[in-house]
Structure formats: C-alpha cells, structure tokens
Amino acid sequence: MSSLDWAAVALFILCWLGYEPVLRVLSRRFGTLNQDMELVRQVWMSVMTRREIRLVDSQLMGHSINSASFFASTNLLLIAAVAGILFGGEAALRGFAAVGAEAVPLPLLEAKLALILACLVRGLLDFIWSIRQLNYTLAVIGSVPEQDEALDRAALGRAAGDLINPALASFSQGVRAYYFALAAAAWLMGPLWLGAGVIAAFALLIWRQEGSPAARAIRKVRAVLESESGKGPPAP
Structure with missing residues (x-):
C-alpha cells in the first residue's frame, strides 16, 4: 500500500469511529434528529x-421489523457477493479487477474488498440486534394489561421507551454502514476516491441529522410534544 492509501484508510477509520462522538457533541449543542426521535x-x-x-402500535412495530428484516436480507446478499469475490481465488479477483477497478496488486485488491466486507458485516450485526430488540419491545407491548388501575403506566412507558430507542438506534447504525460501505467501495477506484467518498458520506450523514428538512420537522414535533407534556393535566 502506498502512503496515500494508508492516509485514506486512516481518514476512513477516523470518520467511522468519530461519527458517534461528533454526533454526541452536536446533540448537546444543537440537538440531532436521532435525539429528537428518542423523545418522540x-x-x-x-x-x-x-x-x-393497541392495534396501531402493533402495526407500527411490524413495519419497523419488516424494514429491518429487508435491510438485513439485502445486506446478506451483498456480503455473499463480496465474499464470493474475495474468497473465490485468484481467478475471481482478476476477473473482478478487469471490470474497471484500479490496477493494483492482488493483496491490495483483497484489502479493499475486505474493508467493504467489514462495513457490510457490521451493518448486518446491527440489523440483527435491532430485530431482536424490536421483538422484545413487541413482547412488552403485548404484556401491558388493558385495564389495571394499580399499574404504574408512566414507569412502564419509560421502560418500553428505553427498549425501543436502542433497537431503532441499532437500525440507524446498520443503515449508516451502507454509507461507509459505499465510501469503502470508492477505494476500488483509488485512494483519492476513498478519501472523497468517506468525507462525502460523513458530511451527508451529519447534514441529515442537523439540517435536513426531516430533522427540522422532527425538531418542531419534539418542541410541541415537550410543550404539551409541560402543561400537565387539564383543570377540572
């Protein structure tokens, strides 16, 4: 690997590992889409x-599980495709290199494919964990009695929220892995492409958390919900 390749890989790792800390800093200063969705x-x-x-709750949960399952299935197909090339022997690697990738030694090509595979595998694990947690949340929803005056429903709601929020956070992490996998795939064209790809992916993810129309809309929804919750129960 050239020094330019090493620099591009270092930038990739920095952006991948640094995304969450940057997001936490932004959430404390300005708020983020993920943070607002946690309250929602x-x-x-x-x-x-x-x-x-609770029919509507079951339908919404089913939609979330179906979405996570779809992404997990698609991710598995991509993993199979990349792994088939990576572990398919020299003929598979040379055949892949002939379709337009940068002409590099086979060990470097293997490293590039391995980086893509690592991103996809990480995403698959996130999707699997998300699905499991969503199923746990379904069990919690099913366990809530319809009428029980002695039940502390506020505490139960907080506990259920503490379960569904990590579940959908794992889903978001799985989707994020697609962005970094695309950036890693840009390395096939050269180290400059990898650097540009990971910067573009990082910037796009931050923009969608902070400045996208969806982020602004959810921020307004959060403000309304917080104002309503602060009013307390209506006077008799």
Whole structure:
C-alpha cells in the first residue's frame, strides 16, 4: 500500500469511529434528529400504555421489523457477493479487477474488498440486534394489561421507551454502514476516491441529522410534544 492509501484508510477509520462522538457533541449543542426521535418514541410508548386497543402500535412495530428484516436480507446478499469475490481465488479477483477497478496488486485488491466486507458485516450485526430488540419491545407491548388501575403506566412507558430507542438506534447504525460501505467501495477506484467518498458520506450523514428538512420537522414535533407534556393535566 502506498502512503496515500494508508492516509485514506486512516481518514476512513477516523470518520467511522468519530461519527458517534461528533454526533454526541452536536446533540448537546444543537440537538440531532436521532435525539429528537428518542423523545418522540418515548412519548409513543407512554401513550401506548394508556391505549385500550393497541392495534396501531402493533402495526407500527411490524413495519419497523419488516424494514429491518429487508435491510438485513439485502445486506446478506451483498456480503455473499463480496465474499464470493474475495474468497473465490485468484481467478475471481482478476476477473473482478478487469471490470474497471484500479490496477493494483492482488493483496491490495483483497484489502479493499475486505474493508467493504467489514462495513457490510457490521451493518448486518446491527440489523440483527435491532430485530431482536424490536421483538422484545413487541413482547412488552403485548404484556401491558388493558385495564389495571394499580399499574404504574408512566414507569412502564419509560421502560418500553428505553427498549425501543436502542433497537431503532441499532437500525440507524446498520443503515449508516451502507454509507461507509459505499465510501469503502470508492477505494476500488483509488485512494483519492476513498478519501472523497468517506468525507462525502460523513458530511451527508451529519447534514441529515442537523439540517435536513426531516430533522427540522422532527425538531418542531419534539418542541410541541415537550410543550404539551409541560402543561400537565387539564383543570377540572
């Protein structure tokens, strides 16, 4: 590997490992989409415990599980494709290199494919863990009795929120792995492409958390929910 390759890989690792710390700093200063969604889901779980019929909650959970399952299945196919080339022997590697990748020694080509594979595997593990946690949340929703005056529904709602938020955070991490896998794939064209790709992926992810229309809309929703929760129960 050339010094330019090493520099590009170091930048990739820095962006990959540094994304979460940067996001935490931004969330403390400005708020982020993920942080706002945590409150929205917490309110959802609190409302769920007070609903007599939880059909809508089951439908929403089913949609989340289906989405995570779809991404996990797609990820598995991509892993199989990349692993097939990486472990398919010299003929597979040379055949892949002939379709337009940068002309490099086979060990370096293997390193490039291994980086893509690492991103995809990390994403798959996140999706699997997300699905498991979502199933745990379904069990919690199913366990809430319809009528029980002695039940502390506020505490149960908070506990359910503490379960669903990590589940969907894992889903977000799995989706994020796609962005970094695409950046890693740019390395096939050369180290400059890898550097540009990972910077673009990092910037796009931060923008979607901070400045995208969805982030601004969810921020408004959070403000409304917080203002409503601060009013307390209506006077008799």
